Amino acid sequence: MELDRFDRQLLNLVQEDAAQTAERLAERVNLSPSAIQRRLRRMREEGVIVRESAIIDPKQVGRPTFFIVSLQVERERPELLAQLRKWLAAQDHVQQVFYVTGEADFVLVITAPDTETYDALMSRMVGENPNVRRFTTNVALTVVKRGLTIPVPLDVDA
Incomplete structure (x- = not known):
């Protein structure tokens, strides 16, 4: 799409x-x-705009902890990777x-409300996905920036 x-x-x-609103956007554009x-x-x-969602404060809904996980698999066979991707995509956390x-x-x-919830999720992941070799976890102490914004250059050639 152009x-x-x-x-x-x-x-x-x-x-x-x-x-x-369209009126507010019209004023700005x-x-x-x-x-x-x-x-x-x-x-x-x-399909340029895939979906629209609200960004909420995790603390307001009881999910204050972010975990950044590096995960290694045993084998990179396509069917095993597809199975793991499907499993991960189905997990709300x-x-x-x-x-x-x-x-x-x-x-x-x-994201999880506490380490116990995170630990239970990871135990299920390893138990239900035998292709997972190992994982390491980093716990976010402070969230400095969080978002999904993709900067769109105004110039087509940029």
Whole structure:
């Protein structure tokens, strides 16, 4: 899909706050509210905007701890990796999963209300996924920045 400067501006603005009205976005992008709605609908239909969600304060809902996990597998056979990916994707506590290069095969971001909940999740993971060789855990002491924003350059050539 071709994205022009207006589309790129909109993408940056809705990543900042997806709850902005078409009228507010129109003021900032210098288009009509109906043009804003058409462009956003097209970007949703084309899969540029995958979904919209609310960012909540984890402390307000009892999930104050973040765990960053490096995970190694025994074998990188496609069917075994697919099984592990599917298992990880189905876990509510697992926020992000990255298949990476380097010493680890996966890096996970997990949130849980306490270490006991985290430990139970990881025990289940190892028990239900025999291809997991080992994992190491880092506990986030402070969250300095958290987000999923993708900076969208306004210039098409950038």
